[in-house]
Amino acid sequence: MAGLASLLLAADSPITTRSTVQVYTQPRSFAQPIRPDVLGTNITADRAFLGAPPVMPHTFAGDRDGRYCLECHARETRIEKRQQAIAPVPHAEFSQCQQCHVNGSDKTVGLFRASDFLGLDFPGKGTRAHPLAPPSIPHKTFMRDNCLSCHGPTGKQRIATPHPWRSQCQQCHVPDASKNYDRPLPWEELKGEL
C-alpha cells in the first residue's frame, strides 16, 4: 500500500497544505486553478437528505482503493495529533466505502443544471416519557450501529451526546418503533389474533 501511495504522489504533483500532503484525485478543468483552501480535511460532511450517504468532505489519495478509508475511519473516535477527530465508520460490515461515499470536497464545482430537490429533513428530537427520561431514537438504525459516528465528538455539535464515555447507548435510548421503518416488526405482520 505504501508503494502505491508513493507512486501516486510521484505521478500526481502533490499539493501541500496544513503540513499534510494532499493529492488531488480528480482531473481539473483546464482553466481552473487548484484552490488549496478546498483541500482541507475538516470540512463538514454533506448529504442530499436524511438517510443519504454523506459525501467525502476531504480529498483522498486512494480513489481506487476503499481500504484506505478504514485506515482512519475504522477506529473509534481516533484523535489525531492535530486534535482532529475522525468519525468512526458506523457500519463496519461494509467494506466498499466509495460505492456510496463519493468525493464532495470541491465545493467550487458549480452545478451541471439547477435542481429542485427538497430532501427529507432531519427528524427532530426523540420522545421522552418525562423531562428526565432518556429520549428515544427518532430515526432508523439500519447501518448506524455506532451512534458515536454522528453523536460523538466528531459530529455536529447540535446532536452531540453530553456523555460520550457511556458507550452502551441503546441501553437507555431505544428505537421508536413508529419511526424505525426498516422492516415490519413481528407483531405488525401478525396474522389474526394470538
Added chain:
Amino acid sequence: MQTNRRDFLKQAALAFASSVLAGSLPRSLLAAPAEGMDGLVWHKAPCRFCGTGCGVMVGVKDGRVVAVQGDLENPVNRGLLCVKGYHAGVALYGKDRLTTPLLRKNGKLEPVSWDEAIEAIAREILARPATFGFYGSGQWTVIEGFTVMKFMKGGLGNNHVDPNARLCMASAVVGMTTTYGVDEPSGCYDDFDLADTIILWGNNPAEMHPVLWSRIIDRRAKGQKVEVIDLGTRRTRSTEEADHYIAFTPQGDLAIANGICHLLIKSGKYDKDWVTKHCNFRKGGDAEGEAMTFEEYAKWLETYTPEFVQKVAGVRPAQLQLLADRFADPKRKIVSLWCMGMNQHTRGTWINNLVYNVHFLSGKFAKPGSTAFSLTGQPSACGTCREVGTLGHALPGGRIVANEQHRKECEELWNLPAGRINPKPGHHAVSLFEALQKGEMTGCWVQVTNPAQSMPNLTGLTSKLRERFLVVSDVYPTATTDQATVVLPSAMWVEKNGIFGNSERRTQQWFKMIEPPGQARDDVWQVIAVARKLFELGHPGMKNKDGEFLFTYKDASGKPIELWKWEVFKQTNADQLLYAEYQPFTLMKKYSLAPYDELVKTRGLRWPVVKDQATGVWRETPRRFVEGEDPFVEPGRGVDFYWGKLKDHKALVWARPYEAPPEVPDNKYPFWLCTGRVLEHWHTGTMTRRVPQLHRAMPRAFVELNPEDAARLNISTGDRVKITSRRGELTLPAWINGRSIPNRGSVFVPFFAEESLINLVTLEAHCPLSKEPDYKKCAVSIAKV
C-alpha cells in the same frame, strides 16, 4: 404511537386507489408514518439505474420524493444501495425537466399542445409507415416495451424496433441462444454468496454493479474466503480486491478461454461425466455451425497452447495454468462474471460461447455457487428488451418474426388478422441509424435513451437526424432532443406504474407514487395516443381482427376503457391491463412470468414462476435447468437444457477461434481506446449529472493513461490530451494513477459527458451475430496539447 395503522393503510390505499386493487396492499409494502414525519409514506420500487435490480424504499411526502433508502426486505440488496441508487429520487428534480410537448417550427422547438404533437406524429407515420422506426431502451418498463411491440409489429406491420440494449447485451443474448437455445441466465445472485472463486472477464463491478460487488466482497468480513481473479485491460477498483490480476491484450479473451479448455482436456482434468451427459460439440463461426465430436474438438483446441495464448493475449503460461487449475479443482465453486467487456466486442457472441465452454468442461455450471453469469447494464434489459423481445428480429416471449408459427401465435394472442406481422426482420440499432443517415428510413421515435451521444462513430451515424422526422420522449433536454422534430415530455420512474426485469430473471413491480411534472405523461400513453390517432385517420393496422382499436381493453362491465384519453389513462392501471395481455406470451418458452398480483405482493420473483398445485403457492426458480429448482426439468436428468438446439436436452460447446479485432494500433494510431461508465454517472449522464452530489464527485470527462506511457509522453494529471482516431478527435484532461490504470498502450475515456463526446472517436464495427458494436477497442493517437 398515535397513528392507527389501519387508518393509515386506508389513507395510503386511497392515495392511489385508482391504480391499486383496493384491499390487496400487503403490510410490507408500506411502513408507518410517524410523529414528526407527517405524511411521509414509503413505497417499494426497484432502482431505475443498473441491471442489478436493487430494491429501494421511496419516501414520499406532499407529493414529492424526499428520500430513498435500501429495501431491507429485498433479497437482491438487503438494504444496501450504491450512490446512484440513494440519489435516484434527486434525479427527478432537475430544474430543466421537460414539461410540455415541443414541435420544431421554422427550425426552432416550440411548445405545442399534446393534441398537436400527437397529430403531427400520427400524420407523419401515416404518410410513411414502412420507413418509420422505433428506438428504445433497456430502461423501458416491461409494459412500455410491450406496448411499442404491439404498436409497431402488430399495428404498423414493420419490424424496425430496436433498443439501446443492442449496444449493451445483444452478445449475451446470442451467446445464450446459441449455447443452450434460450435467452437469460441459468444461475442467480445466490451463487455469488457461495462461490469460492469469482472470475471477472473484463468486468468492473465495483463501479458498475456496486451492490453485487459488496455482496461478494463483504463475505470476507464474515470470515469467508472469496478468491477474485480479475482478467482485464485496466486495473480498476475491482482489481484492488482481486487476488490475481491477469492483464491481457484486447480480444485476447478468446484465446484465454480456449487455452483454459485446452489445458483442462490435455491434463484429463475436465468433468467427463458432466460433458458426456450435457454437451454436444459444434464448430463454425455462425449461429448454426456443424456437429463435431469431442475428439475433433480436443484436436481443434491444440492450437491454443499456453505459448500461443501468450502470443496473442499477452498472458503468461503460469497465469493461464492458474486459471486452468481453478477449473480443474473438482471441489471449487466458480462464478464467472462479465458485462460490457465481453459483450461490446466484435466477437461478442463467440466469447460468450467460449466462457460457457470453460464452465461446461469443468462441470461448473448449474450448481449452487458455480455458474457463468452475464450481468446486464440496464434495469430492464432482461425484462423488456430480451423477454418482451423489443429487437428487430424478435417477438414477445422468446419468439422471432422469421418463424411462421411464432407470428401466428402472436397474432392470435393479440387478436390480429392472420398475416399482419411482417416476416422480414427489422433494422438492428447500428443499421437503423445507418438507414436514417442515408435517408432510407424517414423517421424514428426514440424513447428513454440518448443515441446522439451513445451511438458509436457519431459523425457517421447521427449527424443527419435533424433532416428526418425524429420524435424523442424524454425527461430532460439531451443531445438527442436537440435533433428532434417533436419532443414529448415523459413521466419518469415512480411518476408512473412500472415493471422491470433484472439480471437474475427477477421481475419487480412498482406503483406510481407521485404525479409527473407539468404536462409530462407516460410513454405508454404516448404510444397508445398516437395509435388511436392513426386509427381515427384510418390506418388499417390499428384495428384488431374484430375491427376494434388495437389497444382495446374492457372494464368489468365489458365497456372499452378509453386509454388514449389522458384523464382515463391516469385513472387506470394500464400496466395491470397490458401485463395480463403480455403474461400468456411468456409461457411458450417457459419464461412463465408470475401474475401481476403476485408481483405486487413480493419483492420480485425469479421466473419461471409456477403455481404449486398442492399448496396453491406461486414458486419462483432460483436456478434454471436444475432439477428440484426449475419445474420444467425432466425428472431424473439433474440438469436439463430443455431448449437445447438439437432437442436432446444438451447444451453446445462451440469451437470458436481467436480472431484479431478489425482495428489494431499501428504507428499512426498506437494506442487502444476503451470507453465505459464510472460509478457516479449513468450512461449519458442526463439524470445523474443533475444530482449535485454526483456531479460534484465526477464533474467532467477525462482520459486515463498508463503511468509509464504518460511519463514517456511527458503527460501528467490535468494536462490537455488530444485523442484522435480515424473517425474523430477529442481533447480531455489527463488523469494518471486516478480511478483506474489502463494497461500499457491503452487509454480509457468515460462516455457520460455531453460536452466531451468520445463517441466521435469510437468505431461502429460490430459482432456479425449479435450486431453489438465494440466500444472497448479501437486505435487512437495521443498527443499532449
